[in-house]
Amino acid sequence: MVQYNPKDWITFIFRFHKSDTFRQLIPMMITIGLYSYAVAYLEIEYWQLSDDSHVKNITIMHGMLGFVISLLLVFRTNTAYDRWWEGRKHWGALVNNSRNLAIKLSVILKEDTDKLFFKRVIPGYASILQKHLNDEETAKTLFEDLDLDINHHNHRPNQVAKMMFQKIHDLHEVGKISGDQLIIINSEIQSFTDICGACERIKNTPIPYSYSSFIKKFIFFYIMTLPFGYVFSLGYYVIPVVVFTFYVLASLELIAEEIEDPFGDDANDLPTRKLASNIKKHVEEIL
Template sequence: MISYNTKEWFTFIFRFHKADTFRKLLPIMLAIGAYAALLGYLEVEYFHLSEKNYIRKITIMHGMLGFVISLLLVFRTNTAYDRWWEGRKMWGALVNNSRNLALKVAAISNDEHDKSYFRKMIPTYAAVLQKHLTNEEISQELFDNIPEMEHHKHKPNQVASLLFRKANEMYAERKISGEQLIIINAELQSFTDICGACERIKNTPIPYSYSAFIKKFIFFYVMSLPFGYSFDLGFYVAPVVVFIFYVLASLELIAEEIEDPFGTDENDLPMKKISENIKKHVEELL
C-alpha cells in the first residue's frame, strides 16, 4: 500500500508511479488519438462536410449519455471502494481481536507453556490468513513445531482449530473455568468469521455482464466523440478525446484494482505489515 501525504498537491500532479493508470492506458490512448485525428481530417479536410450536416448533431447524444455514464462509473467506483474498505475493517478487527485474546490469556492463565503457545499461534493465524488470501505458498517453516498441520487442507481453519483445541484443553485440565472459556471464545470465533468475510470479498467479484457493459459503453462512447466534435475542434479533437478516454477508463481501472484488496498491487491492503504488527503486539502482551 502506498504511503503518502494527502496535502501534497504538486507531488500528485507531477509524479508517476507503477500504480498510475496513465502508463497502463498509454498504448490505447495513442491509438485513440490517431483514430480521432484521422476522423477529424476526413470529415473537415477530405470530405468537406458542411456545418449543416446532420452528423454534427451527434453531440446531442453525447450530452444525454454523458449523464448515464457518469452514474454508472460513480456506482462502479463506490462499489469497489466499499469492498476495499470492508476488507480493511476485517483486518482491523483481526488486529483488535488478536490483542484482546492475548490480553485475556495473559490475565487468565498462569501457565507459561500455555502463554507461549498462544504467543506463537495468534500471530501465526494472521500470517497464514495473509498468505491464504494472496494465494502464496505457505512455507513449512511457518509450521515448525506444529505437527498437526496438513498442507493440503484449509490452513486458516487448521490454525483456528488448534487454538480452540488448546483453549478446551486448558478448561479440561481446570486451568481455566467455564466462564473464562466463554470469555475467550468470542475472540477465537471471530477469527473464522473474519476469514469467511475476506474470502467472500475475494471470491465474489462484480458480475461479469456489468463489468463488460461498462467497458463496452466507454469504448463506443469515446469512439463516437470525434464524429461531432471535429467540426468545432478540428485536429484538436484528438487530445480532447484522448483526455476524455483517460478519465473514464482510469475510473474503471481504479475500480478493478481496489475491488480485490487482498492482492499484491500497490493500492491493496498492507496485510503483511498488519500481520507483523499483530506479532509484535501479541509478543509484548504475552
C-alpha cells in the same frame, strides 16, 4: 500500499507513480489519438463535410449519454471502494481481537509453555489468513464450471483456529481455565473465523460480469464516436480532447478494478502483510 501526504496535493499533479493509471493507459491513449486524427482528417480533408451535415448532430447523443456514463462510473467506484474499506475494517477487527485474546490469555494462563503456544499461534493465524486471501485459487472456489485441485478440508485458517480451540479445550479439561473463562475466550476465537469468512466473501464475489462488461463496452463506443461530432467545432484539436476524455473515463474503471479485490499485491491494495507483522509484534509484547 502507497504511502503519501494527502495535504501535499501539488505533488500529485507532477508525479506519476508506477501504479498511476496514466502509465497503464499510454498505449491505448496513443491508439485513440491516432484514431481521432484519422477521423478528423477524413472529415476535414477527404469527405469535406459541411456544417449542416447530420454527422454534426452526434454530439446530442454524447450530451445525453454523458450523464448516464457518469452515474455508472460513480456507482462503480463507490462499490469498489466499499469493498476495499470493508476489508480494512475486518483486518482492523482482527488486529484488535488478536490483542484482546492475547491480553486475556496473559492473565489467565500461568505457565510459560502455554503462553508460548498462543504467542506463536495467534500471529500465525493472521499470517496464514494473509496468504490464504492472496492466493488466486481462493477467488475461484465459487466458480461452478471449474474443477480446481483444492482440498477444501485443509482450509488453512480453519486449521489454525481449530488448534487454538483444541488447546483451550485441553486447558479447560485439566482445570487451568474455568468454564466462564472458556466462554469468553471461545468468543474471541470465533471472531477470527467470522473475519475470515467476511474477507472470503469479498474475495470470492467480484462485481457481476455483465455489469463490468457493459461499462467497458459503453466507454469504448462512447469514445469511438466522439471525434465524428466534435471535429466540426474543434477541428484537429479534437485529438487531445478525445484522448483526455478517454483517460478520465478509463482511469475510473481501472481504479475500481484495482481496489475491488483489496487482498492482492497491487500498489493500492490493503497492507495485509504489514498488518499481520504488527499483530505478531503486539502479541509477542503481551505474551
